[in-house]
Amino acid sequence: MHTDAGLKKMLPANIEIRDYLAGLIKQSRLKQNERLPSERELVEQFKSTRITVRDALSKLESEGLIYRSNRRGWFVSPPRLEYDPSSRVNFYLLAEQQQRTPATELISQKRIKGPQAARTALAVAADEKLIELVRLRSLDGRPVLYEFIYLPESRFPELMKKDLEGSLTTLMQRDYNVEITHEDNRICVSAVYDQVADALSHINGAPCLEIRRIRYEGERKAVEFDIEHWVHSAIELRIPSH
Amino acid sequence: MHTDAGLKKMLPANIEIRDYLAGLIKQSRLKQNERLPSERELVEQFKSTRITVRDALSKLESEGLIYRSNRRGWFVSPPRLEYDPSSRVNFYLLAEQQQRTPATELISQKRIKGPQAARTALAVAADEKLIELVRLRSLDGRPVLYEFIYLPESRFPELMKKDLEGSLTTLMQRDYNVEITHEDNRICVSAVYDQVADALSHINGAPCLEIRRIRYEGERKAVEFDIEHWVHSAIELRIPSH
DNA sequence: TGCGCATTCTGGTCTAGACCAGAATAAGTG
DNA sequence: CACTTATTCTGGTCTAGACCAGAATGCGCA
Structure with a gap:
């Protein structure tokens, strides 16, 4: 200069x-x-x-x-998607409300032991397996969210045979009669690596917004554990409180 | 290598x-x-x-x-401070609950026009001035939060003569009879520059967690607008929902 | 002992290149 | 025309240094 x-x-x-x-x-x-x-x-x-x-x-x-x-x-960057994690609005509806075109790709579905964090959150027995879903979600063709979803197999028999690219909440409600009563979200800035970074078209170590969530039906029964990695520029969280 | x-x-x-x-x-x-x-x-x-x-x-x-x-x-980095923005727990109490030593430094206090975002949020008249407080908050001697607070002068006469390094919520409640009924938080990943970066001992452009908040007394009356810049590694948000 | 100053050490910024892998595109081929 | 291949262009990674400003430290002096 x-x-x-x-x-x-x-x-x-x-x-x-x-x-x-x-x-x-x-x-x-x-x-x-x-x-x-x-x-x-x-x-x-x-x-x-x-x-x-x-x-x-x-x-x-x-x-x-x-x-x-x-x-x-x-x-x-286009405007950020406004996202209220405590609302039960699903990704498709949310995107469309904000004039965006959503898409979901199911990357993998497995029966596995799963990470300790998921097992603890879901309080599953030592021998029970978890279902892991990995999904990539996009807005207007741009990948913005890479998510890991863990579910206790016992609560969701035959889940892997169903359509897993749509709204899970809807599916759980319709086919398994799950009524989410409350949830616990933890939000922090973190970084993406390896397959997450690749899928989001980022480099290893790029910052992201991470949301870890436990969903409950009834007072204590955890039925879902999620880890979401958001391209940070794609999202703004909105948390109203009363 | x-x-x-x-x-x-x-x-x-x-x-x-x-x-x-x-x-x-x-x-x-x-x-x-x-x-x-x-x-x-x-x-x-x-x-x-x-x-x-x-x-x-x-x-x-x-x-x-x-x-x-x-x-x-x-x-x-030490463990992240767990912070629930919707709880009314103030910074001091929060830090001490998690065995951390909090400190607050009042950087500046001014009567100003204020940024448009604050004026809009607070819905003040065109000629009314705002009080701007700038504070730096630390945990165990490490600066972690640089915050801008905007208040409508008319609602808080004589505010600038008071002790502004403690809990604002307590002060507002005690001296102005303010009862916060609800608030609106917006959270995103952003970056710090200039005096914010300096105060947080960061470089220009380093990522941070940004929280913008509007606090209301009564259904529609906004009484406080905040912009918080957190050192991202210092904090994890916890958002329970019911 | 306590203070001020010079030195050393730290990260912050920058130069001027290099090679690589994957994405996009142009060119060639059947 | 459709398909394959070669080329170009992009960012990703890296080398081997340089100078600067602020923080920490050690030293000499009062």
Whole structure:
């Protein structure tokens, strides 16, 4: 970067690049889901280096203004999906209420022992197996959520034969007569790795919003344990309280 | 990094370094709030470069396993504070319930017009001023929360003469007879800049957990608007629902 | 002993390249 | 035209340094 001879407070180059791109986005000179100039073009434009350019981009990513698609480029984030985890509105309805096109892909379904966290949450017997569902959910073609769902097999016989790409809540209610009475959500910022990162088109170690949830029918009977990994720029949680 | 001659799947160097440090932390070979080896020591140890080492460190930071203290080093994160924004438990009590030592510093207090978001949320008249409080809150000496609080001046006369480092909820209740009936929380992952980043000992653009909150007395009367910037590794939200 | 100053150490920022793997596209082929 | 293949373009990872500013520390002096 050129020196400013002290006219203005000298900003680090990565901040100047960030501010420039943030400006383009705020003025809608770059529209939602539009690709940003490539890193090498930005290097050229700012007479800088890829390290510095990528620094700026990763700041914008942290803010949620842009997102990456692995080896394809950087894109302007559309508005966040507003999501109230305590409401019983399912993903499809939620997306459509906000004029978005939802999609779900069932990645895998297994009968397994499952992770200790799930077994503890569901308070299953030592020999009981869990059903694990892994699903990838998208908005307007962009993957935004990778989720692991654990269910006690005993409560949901024949589950694996059913359609598992739609609303689980509906299915549980209709076919198993489950009425969720309350749930416990834990929310934190975490990071994605390996198959989760790949599926979300992120790099290993990219930050995400993680939601762990236990759903109960009746006072103490846990029937579902979820771990959700959200592309953080895709979501804003809304928690009303009374 | 040495090559593995295909014996195991070859991991990128930054992931190997991450895994090594994550291992030390999980085995408690590095204890909470302990400083990690300096970046240059890690470069030495892994025969790598600072770029790669910092890549690994920033992944660990995203996960919340470590946090940084500006130009002092990287430290192992203590357990996250469990925080239920809908409960009326104040920061002091919350911290002490979890065996942590809380502290609050009042950064500034002003009568100002305030940002548009605050004015809209509080639905104040065009000529009315807001009181802005800026506070930094710490746990065990580590800054974890930088918050902006906006209050309509008309509802809280003489507020600026009071002690503003303690629980605002208590003060509002005691001195102004405010009874909060409900609130609206919005939670997203964002980034910190400038004075917020400085105060939290972070770099510009580091990710944070952002909570925006409107508090109401009575059905529609908003009396408080907050923006909280949490060091993300310091907090886990807990949202029970009924 | 206590204070101020110089030194050392830390992360923060940056340069100027390199090679790789996967995605997208253009070109060639049947 | 449809399909395959080669090329180009993208970000992902990495090397080997550099200089800077702020934090911590050690030392000398009062």
